[in-house]
Amino acid sequence: MDSTALLIEPSFFLDNQPHLVNLWDMMQTEIWNLVNNASCLTQVRDDMKSRFGRHLGHGDAGVEFNDNDEQSIRAMDGVMRPWLKSHGLVAATDRLDRIMEYLADPDRHIDDMSDQLTILLEIIEDELRRQVFLYIPPERAYLYREPGEWFGKVIPAFPSSKRDAMEASRCFALGCYTACVFHCMGVLQCGLYAMALDLNVPFKQSIHLQEWSCVISGIEAKIEPLRNMPKSDKRDELLSFFSGCAAQFRYFKDAWRNHVAHMRMDYGAGEAWQIFTAVRDFMQLLSTRLHE
16 A cells, blocks of 8 residues: 655745644645656756767767657656646746746757756755655555545444544544544534434533533433333334443543543544544444434
């Protein structure tokens, strides 16, 4: 599995103060593109330099700028220009414009063109030093590239959980473990609200204004009458499902939600992965019976 690099635009950092960046808006880039482009550019440059050097030393033929040279330069322009523009390398794009202008000059010369290509390589290097790239290891890249896949049927069952589900996946991929746990609690909240609405739990105000403890207590109050129903497979099934889910919500609240919501704790990779997985599995279970 390929690794992924993320480019953060310099405009996100104004006056040395980092601005909030939506993880969805980070630009995804393949490092091999950069390596391949630089390698091809260097090869074209070195070929011209070599031919001119041989000409100076021995008067060999092949010093003229030929059709293959022009095709190589145009091919380089077609491949590199979109990459330079998409990564905001303005100076390098301007230098590429100069190279293409020189290509149209009838007096163009391979030695001068090779010097132009050297300048382009140097400008690309200088501009890339001003960019910030975040590296994602191969084993986590899928969580950033396809963040919704991790949660499976959860997002289709609870569409309002999509943003938190995707942010949780991407935060874990980027090593932002406490943020991952925070967004996992957002995913859980969608399931909590769905259960309360399914059981017709009454609230004096909007459910979105209620504390988790209030919502869970309301759910438990609605479950209690099930215990007094005549014994049957259906009654046992309903009681088992709703009682188990209510207990699980209370566990999530006491174990993690209260801590991360009130910024009482930071989480490392191991515990975040445990929570990330537990929330996914529980919400998958919830989706077998409940939907928004």
